[in-house]
Amino acid sequence: METVTATLPALKTVTIDGIAVPIEGERNLLELIRKADIDLPTFCYHSDLSVYGACRLCIVDIAGRGIQGACSTPPEPGMTVRTQTDELRRIRQISIELLLANHDQQCPTCPKSTSCQLQDVARRLGVSQVRFKSVHSPRELDRSSPSLLRDPNKCILCGDCVRFCSEIQGIGAIDFAYRGHDVAVLPAFGHDLAAGECVNCGQCAAVCPTGALTPRPEVDEVWRALHDPKKTVVAQIAPAVRVALGEEFGLPAGTSASGQIVAALKRLGFSAVYDTAFSADLTVIEEANEFLRRKATGGRLPLFTSCCPAWVKFAEQHFPELLPNLSTCKSPQQMLGAVIKDTLPAARGIAPADVVVVSIMPCTAKKFEAKRPEFAKDGRAEVDHVLTTQELARMISEAGLRFSKLKPESYDMPLGFKTGAGVIFGNSGGVSEAVLRYAAEVITGTKVASPDFHAVRGEDGVRLATVTLGDTTLKLAVVHGLKNARALADKARSGECDLDLIEVMACPGGCIGGAGQPVSHDPEARRKRTRGLYDADKNLDLHSSQENPFVTECYAKHLGEIGGKRAHELLHTHYGNRRRIGDETIRLGEGPSEAKLNVRVCVGTNCFLKGSQAVLQGLLREVDENDLHDSVAISASFCFEKCERGPTVELDGKRIQRCQPEQAIAALREQLAAGKAPQP
Template structure:
C-alpha cells in the first residue's frame, strides 16, 4: 500500500496505481475525455490535470503513477482554471448545436463543461467545415464534433485489431479518417460500433432508422412486425435511468405493442433455431470429416472481419444465418404464408444491440428477389428513442408476452446475449442430439464470465470436443493465428465481435463500462437459472416449425431459408 495525501486528507493506493485511479477510488472525481478502462493512458486531453507538491507543472492524473508521500491538490484554483481553459479551448471550434445533437444529455464534453461551470464562450476559434461521412450503413461520422481524444482510434486498433481509422494530417488540420480519406463504407470498418460507444461527443453515432419505423407504423397499408434480440431486455432499462442488469422483457414487449407494432417476436426464438441448425452442422462436420474448427456466424461484425482479414477461414464459418436473419427470412415466408399477408406488405423491424446488424440487414445475400428479409434495424439506443418519441412510459406498463409463433424461447436462446452463451446453448443441444440424453448439469461455468477468452474440453460419450469462446476481435485474431499455426484441439469456436458479447455491443446504451457489462451478463444467467425450459431442442414452437414447415435441421427448406455463404472482401486494409 502507498500512503499519499489528497487535498490534505491521507489516503491509500495500490502499488502501480495512477493518480486518476487512486483518486477515483477515494471519492474524488477527476474529469477526463480520453481515458479508457483497461488500456494504457495517452494523456491526450489534459482535462485530468492535478497539482503535485514539488512539481513545477500540472500533472496529468491519468498517466502519472502515485508515489509514497505524494501531496496532491485536486481542486486548487490553478487546477480548476486549467481544466476550464482546456474545456473552453475544446469548445472554441465546436459546433454550437447541442440542442440538435443526438448525444445531448449524455455527452461527456457537455457534462464536463457543465460540471466545471463553463458558462460563456471565451474563445472563438476558426471553425473548419468538414463533411459528414454518411457512407456507412451503420456508423455516421461528424468530424466537426470530434475533439481528437483518440478513443475511437484506439478501440479500433488496440481492442478490435481493425484499424479502419487513424489520425490524418497534422496540427490544427488533424482529423480522424480512413486510409485516403475515403468513406467508411469502403474501408476495412466492420461496423461493430465500438467507436460510437467510447466517443465522448456526438462525432460518432449510429445511422438512425427511427423515423422510417415511425412512418411505417403510421402506414395503414403496412403490417409492421418487430423482433428484439436476447440482449435488449437486459439493457434497454438503462436508457430510462434504471440500474444496469435490470430485465424489462415483458414491459418491453408491452411497450412495443403500444407503439403500434402488429406483432412482437423474440429473436431468442430464432436463437433456439440457430442452435438446432448449427448444432446439427457441427455434428455433421465432425462425422463427415468436414472443415474444422467450425466458427459461429451470429456476429455480423465478425463475419465482415473474416471476409476482410481471414478469407481463408471462410470455409470454417458456419453456414447458418444469424438469428436476426433467420427470423427475418421466416417472417416473410412462413409467417406471411400462414397469415395470408403478402411479404411486400410486411415491414420487418429488429431491435439489436448492434450497429453491424444494420449492415447485415442490407446485405444482398439477405434480400431474395430484391426484398430484404429485415427492413430496419434499430439499436437499443434508437429503440429507447422511438419509445420516448411515441410517449410510451415502459415502467408503467403491465408485462406482456411475445407473439406466437416466434415468441416462445428457451433460456438457452436467451443467453445468446452474453459472450459464451451461444457455445453453452450449443453444447446443451449437441449433447442431446449426439447421445439422446440431456446434459446432467446445464451450467457450463468455464464458458461464463467477462474474460476475453474461454476454453473447455468436453467428453460427450467418448467423443472429445474442444471448444473456445472469444470476444473482441483482437482476441479473435490471436486465436485465429493459433489455428492457422496448426492448433487442432479446438473443434468449435464462438466469436463475438464486441467485448463481452452482445451485452457489450456497439448499439448498447452509451457509458459502457466493465461493471455494467458484468451486471447485464449476470441477469441473463439468472434468467437461465430460473427458467423451466433451458434447452433449445425442447422449444415446442421450434419443434412445431420443423414439423409443419422446415422438415428437419439442414434439410432442403432450412438450407434455402436459414443458411447462406459469405465471400472474400476486397477493401483497403
C-alpha cells in the same frame, strides 16, 4: 516473559485531498483517485485502452512535482495529491472552453445530446461562456456507412475511437491524419468510412465522448412504416436489449424489462412482437448439428460461429481461407427475418410486400448485416430495418410513453417463445454454452443434470475450455474483441490450432456490450447486463433449445428436417471474399492502355502473402526484356475478391488462379503468340 514485536508491513498509500488511499495494484493515479470515489473528468482515458494523456482534464497537483496528468502518472507511496485547486480548476475550464470553441455546438439536434461527455463535463466544471471564435470551416458529414454516422465537426481528437479500433479490434480503420491545426480522425486517404475496412462494430461510437461518431438512426423509416396503414409491421428483440433498455428510463443495468418492451412496441403500433431468442434456439440446433457432423465426419474444424456480423466481415476481409470454417448458419436476426417473411403472409393473408420486419438490436453491425445482398429474396430484405436499443428508447420517449408505468405484455407466439439457451446468446460464451447444452444431450443420449457450463463463462477476452461429454472431448475457445479473434484465426490458418469450436463476438462482453446499447456511466453496467441474461435463463422453464416446442413445430410445419433442404434455403448462407481497401490499381505501363493486352495482378493482402509480388516482377521483366511496352499493359490491382485461390492474375479478362510467375509468363507468351493482342 519475552515480548514479541511483530512489525506489520507499512501500508503503501497516496494522500489524495487529505485522505490516505492504499495502493493496490492501480496502474495510474487516476485509477487510485477514482477508487477514492472522486470522479475526475476525462475524455481520453479508457481503462481497456492505452494511456494517451491528451485531454488534460485529469490533471492533479502533486506535492513537489507540480501539475501532472493523473492518467499518465504511476502512484508512488507517500505522494500527496490535490485534485482541486484554483489553478487546476482554471486550467480545466480553459481546456473545455478551447474544445468548445472548435466544436459544432448544435447540441439540441445532436444524437448524443444528454449523453454527451463534453456537454456533461462543461456543465460540471461550470464553463459558462466560450470567449474564442471558431477557426474551423464546417466539414461534411460522412453518411456512407449503413451502421455509423461520422460528424467530424464534433470530434475533440481524444483518440478513443482510434485506439479502440486498433488496440481491441486490431483493424485501424480510422486514424489521425494531418497535423497541428488540420489534424483530424479519418479513414484511410480521407475516404468514406464504408469504403474501407470498418466492420461496423461501432465500438468507436461507444467510446466517443461526443457526437462525432454515433449509430446511424433508422427511426424515421420505422415511424413511416408504422404510420402506413397498408403495412404490417412486426418486431423482433435481441436477447441483450431486454437487460439494457431500462437504463434509458432509470432502471438499473441488468434489469430484465421484456414485458415493458413488448408493451411499448405494441403501443407504438407493432402488430406482433417476436423474440430473436426463438431463432437463437434455431441457430443452436442448426449450428450444433453442423458442428457435430463436421466433428464426426472429419470436416473442416475449428468451426467458427457466424452470429456476429462484424466478425463475419472481418473474416471475409482478412481470412478468406477460413471462410469454409465459418458456420453456414445465418445469424439469429436473419433466421427470424427469413422465417417471418416466409410464414407471415400466408398466416395473415397479406401480401409479402406489406410485411415489414424491424429488429431491435444492441448492435450497429446488424444494420449492415440486414442490408447484405445475401439476405434478400426477390429483392425484399429479410429484415427491413434495424433499430439499436438507443433508438427504440428514443421512439418510446418520442411517443411519450411512461416506460416504468407500462403493464408488461407477452411476446406473440409461436415466434416469441424461447428457451434459456437462446437468451444467453447475448453474453460472450452464450452461443458455446447453448450449443453444449444441445450437444451434451445428443452425444450422451440423456438429459444433462445441470444445463450450466461455467467453463465457457467469464470476462477474459480469450477463454479456452475442454469439455468432456460421454466419450467425446470437445475443445472450445470463446473470444471477444477482434484482435483476439485474429490471433486464434492466425493459428487456425497455419494449422497450429487443435480447437473444435471458436465463438467470436466483436464487442467486449458479447452483444450486451454492443455499440447500440445505452451509453452508460456505470462502469459495472456490462457485468450487470451479463448477470441479467444468466438470471433470465434461470427464470425460464426450459434451458435447452431442443426443448423448445415451437421450434419443433416450426421444423414440422415449415423447415422439414434439421439441416435439410428447406432449412438450408431459409437458415443458411455462404460468405465470400471481400476487399478491405478501395478498388485501386497501380498502373505499371506507359501511355494509354486501351489498345494493349491488359494484365492485372492482384496485390491484395492475401495474394501478396501468397507471392503475387514475384508474379508481378516476373511479368515486368518479361515485358522489359522483350520490349513489349507498346503491346502489354501491366497493372497491380487491389483484390479481385478471389482470395482463397490466390495469387490471381487477370489476362485479357481471363482469370488465372494460384498463379505462379512461370505460369503467368507462359500465359502471356501464349496470348501474344495467338496474335490476340491488338497491334500497336
